[in-house]
Amino acid sequence: MLILARKGEEEIRIGDNIVIKVLGIHNGQVKLGIDAPRDVRVVRGELYREIQQANVEASHADRGAAVQAAAGLKRPT
Amino acid sequence: MKFTNRQFGELEFEDNHVVTFPDGLIGFEQFRKFLIVDDEATEPFRWLVSVEDGGLSFPLLDPGLLLPGYAADAATGGEKTVFVVATLRSAAGGSTVNLRSPIVIDNGARTAHQLILDDEGLPLQFPLAPSSPQKAGR
Numbered sequence: 001m002l003i004l005a006r007k008g009e010e011e012i013r014i015g016d017n018i019v020i021k022v023l024g025i026h027n028g029q030v031k032l033g034i035d036a037p038r039d040v041r042v043v044r045g046e047l048y049r050e051i052q053q054a055n056v057e058a059s060h061a062d063r064g065a066a067v068q069a070a071a072g073l074k075r076p077t
Numbered sequence: 078m079k080f081t082n083r084q085f086g087e088l089e090f091e092d093n094h095v096v097t098f099p100d101g102l103i104g105f106e107q108f109r110k111f112l113i114v115d116d117e118a119t120e121p122f123r124w125l126v127s128v129e130d131g132g133l134s135f136p137l138l139d140p141g142l143l144l145p146g147y148a149a150d151a152a153t154g155g156e157k158t159v160f161v162v163a164t165l166r167s168a169a170g171g172s173t174v175n176l177r178s179p180i181v182i183d184n185g186a187r188t189a190h191q192l193i194l195d196d197e198g199l200p201l202q203f204p205l206a207p208s209s210p211q212k213a214g215r
Binding site: 041043047048050051052053054055056057058059061062063065066067068069070072073 | 102104120134162163166167169172191201202205
């Protein structure tokens with residue numbers, strides 16, 4: 001891991017197309033501006049981990065559980 | 078070609094049936110090639126089945142069954158098919174679908190991505206329970 005110290009308004013460039021700028025620092029929270037090409041996924045780390053976890057849990061499904069869930073879906077309300 | 082899946086046994090497929098995920102699925106980046114398997118026993122759930130790992134499959138649902146209009150919002154441009162990934166739990170009403178990161182398949186190129194939609198209001202665990210307030214279709 002590369003560790004860099006940056007102050008407000010300073011930037012970090014990653015490759016030719018990605019710029020991360022420190023917009024402000026207030027009460028222990030850093031506000032970052034990120035410019036990246038559309039095909040580069042920029043998301044909060046915790047959301048990415050939650051989706052990973054959801055996928056792992058989804059991959060544990062078996063057909064029996066799906067039959068049961070399907071029956072629940074079809075049941076008239 | 079043939080391969081064996083834990084749940085479905087031996088499956089035979091043509092190359093042009095394969096859906097390629099250039100980036101894999103989130104958390105499963107190493108697996109790129111999948112089939113969409115229609116399973117009469119589990120209908121309306123379909124399965125995203127890895128041809129590279131015989132133990133890997135994900136139950137999918139057509140989001141139109143739950144939320145009309147969702148697919149059109151999730152995918153724009155060209156002929157696309159949208160699925161949501163389901164998490165099936167044995168507890169009654171415990172099963173959910175992930176509305177935040179749908180699978181979007183480009184029907185022409187047969188490539189697919191798992192998106193992360195910007196709308197923070199979309200839940201990762203949207204309940205499938207029949208008692209949920211959403212109306213079924215129109």
